[in-house]
Amino acid sequence: MKDQVRKAVEESLKKQFPELGGKSLDVAVDYPTQERFGDYTTNAALQLAATLKKSPREIAQAAAAALADDPLFASVEMAGPGFINFTLSPRTWFENLREVEEKGESYGHSQATPSKKIQVEFVSANPTGPLHVGHGRGAAVGDTLARLLKAAGHQVETEYYINDIGRQMKVLGRSVYLRLLELSGRKITFPDDHYQGEYIRDIARRLLEEKGERLLAMEEEEAIERCRGAAANEILGAIRSDLDAFGVHFDRWFSEASLFEKGEVAAALEDLKKRGYIVERDGATWFASSRFGDEKDRVVVRQDGDTTYFASDIAYHWDKFRRGYDLVIDVWGADHHGYIPRMKGVVAALGYKPEQLEVVLIQLVNLLRKGEKVSMSTRGGTFVTLREVLDEVGRDAARYFFLMRRSDSPLDFDLDLARSQSNENPVFYVQYAHARVCSIEQKAKEAGVPIPAHGQVDWRRIASAEERRLMKKISRFPEIVAQSAAHLEPHRLVYFLHELSGDFHHYYNHTRVLIDDAETSAARFFLVRCVKRVIHNGLALLGITAPQRM
């Protein structure tokens, strides 16, 4: 719709002012801040005033007059310093609803041009413990981004990167081994920097029961390695099942260890070396990230010959890009923001465009209970797990809360609020709107009222201000989805659904849908079913259910 308006404005301006020539004008069509200014507005005249050497009002007046006859519009007016305001006829708005009926479940989806091959990598938590709420936020955002990008017409794959090798894993193995020794009656001292959580004891207990004797008989080194493997498997299994319960599924689970097994770490570094971005200095090997705007170069192979975590990351992204993605999206905790320049440097050094890597940062989640901050520490084991939050507030509320703020700003997650079955809980507000339409459908069915089709509805019956407002919002949905995807900002969709629900609740409270006047009744019924469709599709993109009744 917006595009049609834009095209009309552009054509009219060019006709009125031939001196503008054939080039695209790139006029901006917006939604006015106030309803009395109409449905759409453009500031094109204000912008062109300087080029045309005419007053903005003069330009706007001429353009508006030329557009007045366009059947698309009910009225076109010049206003203020030189805005052109457009009001569409109720009939035009109604015609837009045909698409809702035609597309059904896929209403809101669009075909981006160009359609890109995109990978979204998210969560990627070390398998050293259960997922906590912070991971939950990353999971909700990453998963929703993938859904949004698909809906916007891209080809999307999701991936979880498993850090299944390295120092943290050794610490995990040793933590379990020590607990195992402890459980078998030995006296141990458990270091502070090892994993303190109770789940470590649980794993050790199971290992002791199943193969305790063999493990205890082994060389310590080997036993620790066995403990590590068993623990990582078990924890990863738990992570998968937590994510499953959260409605998050990955197309691929990618192992860091596999990068070494396949020799990709060496190959990637060799590639960079050939391109001239690897330097030897102070007995270590460095990636010349300072040549790409990073503060300094970064070590990839340490003096002792071990590769750094960064080397794995290089290899991982080397692998990703070789798989042919046009765009790679990494969802990271905000505390990793300092790594963006060096990663982008890697991408550039490998011959890709830095913009082909987008990093979405996820800020901290502060859990609140009874208004008090719940303190968390991963190492100390005093964190609240995603599973606990899911058990307490449910999947829908959890996802909604994680998604309702911009991901790069810290989030206060009020457990009591999310759990409350009351009007204070924003997720119900949207779901309730859906359930109310379902309820109307139920009543209609009982009364033998048929479901109206677009072709049978008389648009004149739904031309009130409230009804036009609903129609406008409904027709805006595909644009919101496309924008949320393009900006990688799921919260935009959340706000939109909240607004649409608000408009609907208002309408519902003031206008009875099923009434004796069959024509009006059918028209209203059709309209609210379109609202239901949008809420349903929108919640689906957020991974939230749309209940029939509440």
Added chain:
RNA sequence: GCGCCUGUAGCUCAGCUGGAUAGAGCAGCGGACUUCUAAUCCGCAGGCCGGGGGUUCGAAUCCCUCCAGGCGUGCCA
């Protein structure tokens, strides 16, 4: 010190690729259920958009500067 992010109503936040009188939820006050679900709706109140300067016809939005807070600044992951 340097870098990134943030500062908008009592609280939590939208709005930030410049537009007309800055929005929402919660909290507060006052109203609306014999009618499709009151988990709803209506009304009232609440703001030097952190301070200052600049660019512009026009700034919450862009630039500079200062202040406050968070994070980062490892041959850790």
